[in-house]
Amino acid sequence: NAGVTQTPKFRVLKTGQSMTLLCAQDMNHEYMYWYRQDPGMGLRLIHYSVGEGTTAKGEVPDGYNVSRLKKQNFLLGLESAAPSQTSVYFCASSYSRNRVRTEAFFGQGTRLTVV
Amino acid sequence: AQSVTQLDSHVSVSEGTPVLLRCNYSSSYSPSLFWYVQHPNKGLQLLLKYTSAATLVKGINGFEAEFKKSETSFHLTKPSAHMSDAAEYFCVVSVVGNTGKLIFGQGTTLQVKP
Numbered sequence: 001n002a003g004v005t006q007t008p009k010f011r012v013l014k015t016g017q018s019m020t021l022l023c024a025q026d027m028n029h030e031y032m033y034w035y036r037q038d039p040g041m042g043l044r045l046i047h048y049s050v051g052e053g054t055t056a057k058g059e060v061p062d063g064y065n066v067s068r069l070k071k072q073n074f075l076l077g078l079e080s081a082a083p084s085q086t087s088v089y090f091c092a093s094s095y096s097r098n099r100v101r102t103e104a105f106f107g108q109g110t111r112l113t114v115v
Numbered sequence: 116a117q118s119v120t121q122l123d124s125h126v127s128v129s130e131g132t133p134v135l136l137r138c139n140y141s142s143s144y145s146p147s148l149f150w151y152v153q154h155p156n157k158g159l160q161l162l163l164k165y166t167s168a169a170t171l172v173k174g175i176n177g178f179e180a181e182f183k184k185s186e187t188s189f190h191l192t193k194p195s196a197h198m199s200d201a202a203e204y205f206c207v208v209s210v211v212g213n214t215g216k217l218i219f220g221q222g223t224t225l226q227v228k229p
Contacts, residue, residue: 033216040124042205042219043159058216090158092217102166103149104217106159 002026006091006107013081013114021076021110023091031094032074033058033104034066036087043090049074081114088112117142119208121220129228134178134193136223138206141187147209148189149217150180154202162204165189176200201227 004025013019023032030051035043045058047066055066063085065077074093078085088111092104122137140146150162163174170182180191189206203222210216 035219040221042221043217044219045216048216092159103161103164105161106151108158 004091004093004105004107006089006110008110009108010111011113013078013112015081015083015114017081018077018079019081019112020078021089021091021112023074023076023093023107025072025074025091025093025105027093027095027105028071029093029095029105030071031096031104032068033092033094034064034074034076035090035092036060037090037109038087046076046089081112083114086112086114117146117208117210117218119148119206119218119220121204121206121223123223124221125224125226127226127228128196130198131195134191134196134200134225136191136204136206136225138189138191138220139187140189140206140208142208145184148180148182149207149209150174150178150189150191151205151207152202153205153222159205162191196225196227198227198229201225 007022033048034046037043044060049055049068052071067075088109090109091107094104118141120139148165151159153159162178163172165172165182173179178193203224206220207217
């Protein structure tokens with residue numbers, strides 16, 4: 001049972017390059033999220049999705065785009081990477097049970113460095 | 116708007132002594148609250164959760180937390196710290212509505228001294 005899987009785990013980009021981070025979950029969860037983690041700031045929500053084909057902006061969406069073409073996958077794109085996007089990125093998924101929101105399940109993270 | 120504040124950015128305890136990590140929340144509705152732990156260079160693991168059932172919540176590895184509505188607090192405790200408890204801890208509130216968004220506190224680093 002893989003849970004939430006992120007690829008790649010590490011990446012170094014040059015300023016201006018583009019890349020896509022892939023998140024896959026095998027738990028049939030409706031909700032998926034992308035967070036970034038920076039020292040002293042906890043995790044901040046970039047974008048999220050409440051179902052296949054839907055996405056929405058979170059707290060820090062600028063410079064990122066997302067897509068959720070399949071329920072199990074949530075892609076995070078950086079069109080033109082900037083040093084400010086150096087961070088650790090976490091994908092998460094969750095579901096609701098009897099209208100109560102459950103906890104989120106997290107991937108292991110992607111450490112991205114933009115030079 | 117909902118928010119969560121972790122009152123200590125760093126807590127240091129000796130092995131075998133109690134642990135207290137403090138968290139206050141702000142919410143117009145009865146919230147769902149969580150504590151997550153993150154060991155160095157690892158992902159986030161759920162310690163425990165409160166979703167409007169019992170106010171005293173027991174989690175993994177001997178941790179527990181008490182939901183106090185009158186104080187808007189959800190402090191994390193453990194009677195006796197182990198070296199393996201050294202990590203970063205996040206208090207999290209679930210946003211009311213249909214998104215399931217989670218709002219994270221800024222984290223508390225727990226140091227355990229031998």
